[in-house]
Amino acid sequence: MNIHLSAAYSESYDFIVVGAGTAGGYLAHKLATSPYSPSVLLLENGPNTLSNNTNNPADNPNLKSLIPGNFAENVARPDTNYMYKTVPQKHLDDRVLVYHRGRGLGGTSNLNYMAWIKGYKGDFDEWAEIVGDQNYGSNEGWERIKRLESFDPKGLPKAYEKYASPDMSSHGTMGPIHNTLPTNPLPGMGSFIDGCVEAGIPRALDTNCGQNIGAGLVNMAIYKGARVSSATQCLNEEGDIGTGLIRPRNLEVRTDTKVEKILFDHKTAIGVQVEGGRKFFAKKEVIISAGFIDSPKLLLLSGIGPKADLQELGIKVVHDSPNVGKNMLDHSTVLLDPIFKQDLQVPTGNLLFSEPARVDAEKKLWLDTYQNGKGEARGEMARFGASAGVAFIKFTEEEREQWPEWQALSDEDRSRFLDKGRPDTEIFYLIGYKPPGKDFPEGTSPNSYARLFLLHQNHLARGTISLNSSNPSDAPVIDPQYFSHPYDVRISIETIKKAVEIFKTKALSAHFVGMEFKGCAEDPAWIQDSPEKAEENRLKAEQNGGFYVNGIDMTDKGIEHWLKSKGLDQGYHGMGTLRMGKAGDKMRVVDSKGRVVGVDGLRIADTSVIPVVMNNHPQVSAYLIADVVADGILRDHAASGKRQKRQKIIRRFD
Template structure:
């Protein structure tokens, strides 16, 4: 078997891995970096159409196609657990919402791990270094009423184009006005560190083209080697030092370190098949133990959501004229291919989104029964309890679901879920995925919270300014009783694909952690993990941004330790 030697080997080319690889490779020292990706190059331009980003997860070649185990809390349902495959990882198939979360998320992260490098000031600096922010339709006086970011809170020279769409659907502004009339405070920039309030969604796109982590690799230096279609099966050790990785038929060696960036569902798999994980699990499948770390595979959390789908007066929007015309959609694609403009850069391209606190939720017995530290965190200034999204183009996700596109889809997302799941081995074959059990709605707080926050969504939908254009409920609970709302969640809940926490970061000596604040795996040398699996706080956002900043933070750590910029 061929054996090639690099300074650093990075496994997984999603947001964290691409950020880390690009950052290390561009240092003064120019270390030799190998970035290994299990999937393909993902170089089909048609998958970058910003208005079609809701459909790319349906591309089998770009999605691992994972599913959860049957969920007891959802009457045995098996949920979609999509994971991106190929260069860009999840950023190549997600819905393109780019929100950084609350500053208190990162302050809490820093406190948990005992390292100020994870606090908001440092994280915001990294976010800004990654992005080029575009005002889009907010560049006008009329648009600035709905989105008006402070320039100093954003970056303007990064590889990732993020921001607002240039063109908005005709019902977006009226919806925003309705929400304000219904009592929802407006937020002119969710990415300032304070996400509370309703506002325009920041998207990972620019000039009609979706951004993915692959953009960070453009014009990469010669010391960065990227190899695709190469799944890593296990880490190679010399004693307790990681010295490389083994793929199907090849070995690649690292003179300095191996860093896993394969995500919350696959980094723990590679670790376990390499002999690092809970001894009880490894023994079941006769995997030789390198180091017993019970926390690996535990701590799985996610954001879950449920929709409210309402038919609307046809004069409020013009979606039928576009989506019922094959000619219109074909012509729009031709225009997009020419310059990135046109209807495919408008329809489904600008959402309105907001995060909210709830006195109703914090006054419940289920909230009062939570640990004091959890209650204190959820009462911090910038921490929300749930999220509302409006304008969700659900007909693109589920073709054939609707024949009339005059509708509005609202969705509500639970923040700070208290149900904790796990991932575990199902065989000794490293090509088999783990078993994914998020234990959805298993915690009493989650069951109570989803009822109360969905009831608020119903209240918003019944406000006169909104209800005057609603014709009927297409999808919603049978009634507003607690039982019917909870049953609706069980029947319709979906994952946001924000899985995290399965190789948790913490302080040395903590029982439920697997890596330290330097991303080093406990008990071994030369091995780190830097992706959403290590994040100890389920950040209040759509977590692709957190994955990017996790990779950027690990890069800062390695650059400092190895003096790569001196």
């Protein structure tokens, strides 16, 4: 446990923040460095991911989490990933899906793939309209994001300059949360963008300017060759591994401390109780930033939620709030693996994965340079994995007119989806590698394939988070309800067809021989009854455009069957389970400043408050929410706080 306790604080603080994740870490730092210097206690269930507690950097998993090229191994780290499980998904052949969520300082920003994609400005305006607060809109909200970010456009290799031309008026350069363009684009990434353009998708020279339909390079939350998380940027103590801001002494952080209950005096939140029974009290407010799964769980355990459900579990009702845990929004994903041709000159990055000795040497170089270079890491691992390409795609009106699911949509949904700037789907181009023991067909690269994440935007499914007992140790019940809406199924089918179309273009078929569909190669029964039949299909596919699609039946029915039985996966981007809204909104749980409606002294600040599916990657939204809620708190308490000398904001290496 990490404690630096001043006797003056005893067990009572001005503010208690629960969850040192993406939003919570940033928010706690912002409160503590305000001119009123309030005492802030930040409680985190997971470990201290900033500690540098070993002489041998190679033994420090925290340091390894910051290596951009280590992102896949990092997700598999059990102490910093809850690895939740969904309930059987009834529209996906009852499959149970793993749902990744970060644990420990930095939360999911310490685990994610580091993409910094702000999204479509129209979504921010919709959010602002729903909640009646322009702090989330395309002007004020966007300016806030610019103030909290620091974009560095340098470092893009010359050959890739034609793929990016950032409009600096859309980016901030002074905030603590850094992002950069890819410094070592992945093999085939330029061809991916060219292929998209050949397939009719516009070129996006700046995927972070608020109008992101098109294909382009992805900004990454990376600084000097290392991962950027809320922890590395806001929560360091002297000697920690992050390169960002040092936390002030009036911000106390306790890790390995699980909050089990919010304490109330009638309807006012006065503190929290942690595992083991210890209590901490807040003189002003309690802020919950435990993420879209654990924040609703904590509210329900504490008696805020649908009255009948709470009573059934024997939980004393503090406030009947019917929508706690409802309205879960997400982007479901599909992973596809385009396979490189043997003759592609695979640049260094990709080969890393197939040569364990080189991987080890590169990791060592990263660790040595990061440790000795005051946070500036070098080598392949600093760059590789730190880059991606993306295409945000809008289907044409002619295309959608042919879909029965489109015809069945409400006028409201149709007009939302016809908005010219709002994408229907996203194809994210990342690195892949050949797992040991897996072979690809003759003529393909022995080493590697790319990996596509197809992220379905504008999901219409609405899921839930609930409890099945009043025991805080029991896992929450996570039911995303994937594919419960037929339009979501249609968009997934069309995205797969679009991905195959893109990879059949001249630009890409020069480098890729085909597409691997999860589960097909290992399961001959799946490939239409027999390996012989599969081979027959493969040849047919090859004759038909020379593109191998692993024998799956590429009709709409065939793709749908594959998606349901194998292909569709967790969304990674859950949100909305404690929806924000304005007065009169029957769905709302919190107001636009994060205040929980119906009680006092309690706020929510994390992605659970997002009221509408954002077509972005959500860490940006998490920081924005933290920024707005922190300002709301400071404004509400300004009158009661004595202005003090502002805490100096100190960076570790400035």
